[in-house]
Amino acid sequence: MPKARKRKLPITASSNIPTSTTSSKPESSRTIIRQFHVLLKQQAQLQRLLLSDPSKSAELEDVERKIEELGGLQSYQRMSAIGQGNDRGGGSEKVFIGWLRERSVHETAGDKLKLLEVGALKPDNYSSCSTWIQNTPMDLNSRHSSILQQDFLLLDQEQNKQRWDLISLSLVLNFVPEAVDRGLMLRLAHDFLVPEGYLFVALPLPCLLNSRYLDFEKLKELIAFLGFEEIQQKWKKGGKMVYLLYQKPRMDRATEKRQVPAHLTRKVVIRQGNRNNFAILL
Numbered sequence: 001m002p003k004a005r006k007r008k009l010p011i012t013a014s015s016n017i018p019t020s021t022t023s024s025k026p027e028s029s030r031t032i033i034r035q036f037h038v039l040l041k042q043q044a045q046l047q048r049l050l051l052s053d054p055s056k057s058a059e060l061e062d063v064e065r066k067i068e069e070l071g072g073l074q075s076y077q078r079m080s081a082i083g084q085g086n087d088r089g090g091g092s093e094k095v096f097i098g099w100l101r102e103r104s105v106h107e108t109a110g111d112k113l114k115l116l117e118v119g120a121l122k123p124d125n126y127s128s129c130s131t132w133i134q135n136t137p138m139d140l141n142s143r144h145s146s147i148l149q150q151d152f153l154l155l156d157q158e159q160n161k162q163r164w165d166l167i168s169l170s171l172v173l174n175f176v177p178e179a180v181d182r183g184l185m186l187r188l189a190h191d192f193l194v195p196e197g198y199l200f201v202a203l204p205l206p207c208l209l210n211s212r213y214l215d216f217e218k219l220k221e222l223i224a225f226l227g228f229e230e231i232q233q234k235w236k237k238g239g240k241m242v243y244l245l246y247q248k249p250r251m252d253r254a255t256e257k258r259q260v261p262a263h264l265t266r267k268v269v270i271r272q273g274n275r276n277n278f279a280i281l282l
């Protein structure tokens with residue numbers, strides 16, 4: 001397994017949130033979130049280019065200034081929390097909890113199930129299940145003393161190996177700017193789960209329905225290569241989100257040293273036209 005690299009926070013937080021980002025209208029939240037994703041991607045690309053081309057530093061500074069002007073990570077998280085509010089359709093944890101209940105996981109679990117909620121904006125998303133789930137909420141930038149401030153990609157791999165019964169990556173993969181880091185995130189999630197543990201993934205639907213590089217089939221192939229079985233998927237035509245539930249099988253095939261197929265390691269165009277560039281690479 002590739003070693004987790006030392007990473008910087010994608011954006012720095014600023015207490016100076018401009019009034020233009022304080023609206024709680026869902027359209028304005030979505031616009032800010034989209035702008036953040038574009039800037040984060042540019043920032044990651046420029047940080048990479050800067051290693052071999054010092055002339056990129058001015059461009060990088062410009063992008064980082066724009067991120068600051070939008071209010072930094074704090075503002076992004078606030079907009080995301082607005083999107084997560086019950087009045088806007090509720091958080092995706094309801095889907096995850098519903099699927100676990102359907103599988104009677106809450107009845108068969110002996111001890112409380114250990115959940116790692118990556119990208120937690122609130123500390124109490126799973127409080128309704130506190131009798132059978134022990135949640136550890138975590139985020140790059142903690143907004144609450146009960147949320148662990150930690151980069152998931154930099155978690156100690158030995159300490160976390162087969163430590164978790166459940167992992168949630170809800171709207172997190174699409175936040176990560178680099179396609180290889182998204183792949184690493186899924187790989188680590190697999191390693192960190194116990195056999196028969198569950199991984200919950202939520203993504204904006206266009207990541208799979210309108211990407212130049214990724215569709216349901218390719219994601220399924222990638223996830224199967226990592227050793228997961230797809231258990232559930234939920235989305236609707238014209239909807240905004242896709243929810244996926246994966247399980248790590250009891251017998252773990254992924255521990256075998258297998259060569260990653262070349263088409264899962266590079267961007268291959270699978271749809272032409274006016275598409276987005278979302279990709280996950282191994």
Ligand SMILES: C[S@@+](CC[C@H](N)C(=O)[O-])C[C@H]1O[C@@H](n2cnc3c(N)ncnc32)[C@H](O)[C@@H]1O
Nearest residue numbers: 080084119139140141151152153170171172175
């Ligand atoms: C859009 S918010 C998702 C919030 C919530 N999970 C939801 O479903 O609405 C994405 C969050 O993921 C966090 N995040 C992104 N990459 C992360 C990483 N490598 N480790 C921990 N948190 C991360 C960001 O800081 C951000 O707060």
